[in-house]
Amino acid sequence: MTSQITRAIVTGHTRGLGAALAEQLLTRNIAVLALSRSRNATLAQRFPQMLAEVELDLADPSRVAQWIAGDALSRFVDGAQSVLLFNNAGTVQPIGPIEGQQASAIATAVGLNVATPLMLASAVAAASGTATDRRIVHISSGAARNAYAGWSIYCATKAALDHHARAVVLDANRALRICSVAPGVVDTNMQAEIRGSGVEQFPMRERFEELKRSGQLTxxxxxAARLIDFTLSDDFGQTPVADIREWAKQA
Known part of the structure; x- marks a missing residue:
């Protein structure tokens, strides 16, 4: 597939999994349009011709909608045969029982975790251009499929991505593949946030501390390498919801 002209959009590319995704796509000679609140100076210096960055508050759906209404996305995908979208940006906050959640924090989480990924997915599907192969990757979570105390907002927003993918498949768009992918437990700043929360907010905190201590975090x-390999494979889109660890075992 990479022998074709392939271009990728990545959200939240300044750190963690998003930074790794952007770097590895660029290393594979795939141009990247990166959307985040800030820029990644290291990647910009290494890949000045291949990386385009847009500073955008992805937690503000109105600003995202305004950006989508412009022509930046269409210009980026113009001439590509294959377009990839990695909806990576997300937040685990607010952590804690329902009565302690601030309304503004809930709105931010729904905007960043749900509204923006769904809007970008629609925009990629609708973008003018020659791409006959468009692949949308929602970065989901095990929390989408199992409920955890203290994570009601995170569980609900990630479950929304899973169900969105299931419903989009029913649209039967031949030029579009979509999958909501659980990446496993990855050693990112989000994990540090989880370990930093109080047991009263997140009763399973000790489990995540043990994963870190025992070196079980990916x-x-x-x-990122597994996610990109999966996205570029013929397996991608065969099911609307997947776990990258299960695919890696079979690959």
């Missing part, structure tokens, strides 16, 4: 680089 590195962002290893996870």
């Amino acid at each position: 590195s962002p680089e290893q996870c």
Whole structure:
């Protein structure tokens, strides 16, 4: 597939899994349009011709909608045969029981975790251009498929991505593949946030502390490589919801 002209959009590319995704796509000679609140100076210096960055508050759906209404996305994908979208940006906050959640934090999480990925997915599907192969990757979570105390907002927003993918498949768009992919437990700043929360907010905190202590967290680089390999494979889109660890075992 990479012998074709392939271009990728990545959200949240300044750190963690998003940074690893952007770097590895660029290393594979795939041009990247990166959307985040800030820029990644290291990647910009290494890949000045291949990386385009847009500073955008992805937690503000109105600003995202305004950007989509412009022509930046269409110009980026113009001439590509294959377009990839990695909806990576997300937040685990607010952590804690429902009565302690701030309304503004809930709105931010829904905007970043749900509204923006769904709007970008629609925009990629609708973008003018020659791409006959468009692949949308929602970065989901095990929390989409299992409920956890203290994570009601995170669980709900990630479950929304899973169900979105299931419904989009029913649209039967031949030029579009979509999958909501759980990446496993990745050693990112989000994991540090989880370990930093109080047990009263997140009763399963000790489990995540043990995963860190015992070296069971996957590195962002290893996870990114698996996600890209999966996205570029013929397996991608065969099911609307997947776990990258299960695919890696079978690949």
